Amino acid sequence: MPGPVQMPPETAHTLLQGDRLSRDFTAVGVEDTAAQAMEKLRAHPGTGEIFYCYACDPAGRLVGVVPIRKLIRAAPDERIASLMFTRVVKLPVDASDALVEDFFVTYRFLAFPVVDAEGRIVGVVEMNQFVDAFSDTLFDEVEGRVRDEVYRFVGLPKGEARETRPGRMALKRFPWLLVNIAGGFLAATTTRLFERTVAELVVVSAFIPMVLVLSESLGVQTTAVAASMVTHGEVDRKVVAREVLAASLAGLMAAAVVALLGRVYSPGFGFPLALFVAVTVSATLASCLGGVLPFLFKRLKVDPHLASAPLVLAVSDNVTLLAYFGLVTRLLL
Template identity: 30%
Template sequence: MPSPLQTQQLRQNIVAHVKKDFVTFPRTMTVGEAADYIRNKVASEAIQYFYVVDEQDKLVGVLPLRRLITSGQEKTLAQVMISRIVAVPYTATVMEAAEFFVLYRLLSLPVVDGQRGVVGVIDVSQFTNEMIDLQSGAATDNAFEALGFRLTQVRGASPLTAFRFRFPWLLASIGSGVMCAVLTSVFEVTLAKSIVLAFFMALVLGLGESVSIQSMSVVIQTLKIRKPTRKWYLRELSREMTTALMLGLACGGVVAGIVMLWRGDVTASLVVGGGICGSLLGACFFGLSVPALLHAIKLDPKIAAGPITLALTDVVTLVTYFGLACLLFK
């Protein structure tokens, strides 16, 4: 996720980034006249598109350089121009303009005002360089935010300041770890009946945590661009749980097969396989629900969701795992 400064830059109005070295032609001009003007007046070799305007200077067409030089000299620009225009409104942000390049894959785009007048042009090479600068630290920031803090909060900070930012979220891991230890002690008798369950406990926990982080990451990216609604949540929940069921059956089946081949214990293989399936269902549920809930109550899901999601996933994973073992190892 971009830092606050980067986020501010991405939200800047696109007009601050436009180039002014664009060329407009009246639609009544002929191809020959336009070509003469370009040879004599236009110095920039980087211009790939020219813009055609009407009598009120409103943008009515785009004229690629290739089309200009391959058209008949006597034709008017109105006859050879492309009337289907892709233009960025002058009210757009930098991020919104970036989406135009991704969607339409053009070399440059005109920026127009409310009266369809051209106020500037965005060139893809210039734009790409700016976006690289903005996003260079995004991947690193995302990794740290999943752990419970922003990199900008602790980079260069004093040991005490770094401690204050990092320790509260580590308490969530400590709390879930203690709770998992208590749960394990409650099921001590069950573990004694099949030591194989202890062998695979770390694997079951690891799979649950991995899937919960995957689901959480997808949801957090979605929350950047849309406001969650009840309809959206139910639709995403149905999709995530269906995916989790398929993942659970696949992963559970593979590990259960390994248990059978290694130990020849049918009951243990059912517990391990079923525990993995139940764990992944719970992991996807929390991976979706925790960020959505934090967003709904106006907290930052990028910072708080990681520790909370992992803690809940670990607890539910062990309850599912040992609960199934109690039922089958009577």
């Protein structure tokens, strides 16, 4: 069969910028046996690690790949055609650095064959070459994406880290602070409606932070999962439903613990029961909101990270307080 195709000298420097293309590979024929392929490997051991053996048809076109481990374990008379994987992930000879980077990140292979316009293998790009060439760039890009996603989730617009004008930074942040202010004002109004309950039962005030933080935590957790799915376009309703159910069950367990703690501070079962029901209801609602709102805001063309978390917190806080105060008032007064 024809050997590896040699590229003309005048084009070699354009091939993936030359320095990242290795000619250190072994090509075998599809009709070769495993023993014949091993002989070719021994005849051309190369200077680096060999991960794959590349199968070519009589015209020299790449048609399959055989991992070296699979070749070693095969029977000596077994044909390459029966050992090779025919779905070959390969790079074109004029691949850009960005495409090479995407291939390694997406497919996670140790090396990729590079083919010319006729499909003939001309070289390989190996993982160690990729890491040396792209590690700094890749790290910066991943770090930037993670930083932007974290910033957006806590209410900071994308690109906030690069903003240098304090005035513009404040204007971008202020709208989402208004959501928190509105939620806090409604919570204060709700508390005002139950002044008598708070005045007569001091222990009710002591458990307000605990009751609120549980629903907020569970709501933010499900919001984070759903918003991440929306951002990356990987929407899976079963995953969202499982996340909501898990958060609700966690809220139920937390409600039982809070109820036991309430029993320490209040005789009888009225106050512990109020705690249990309030935490259970608020945690379930917050989990549901966290799983649904990111998708709703995406449909409304609003950034799900920026809008979902503040609204989930505001709604869950007020529902929690209404359930908590209402149940305590009904059961104890």
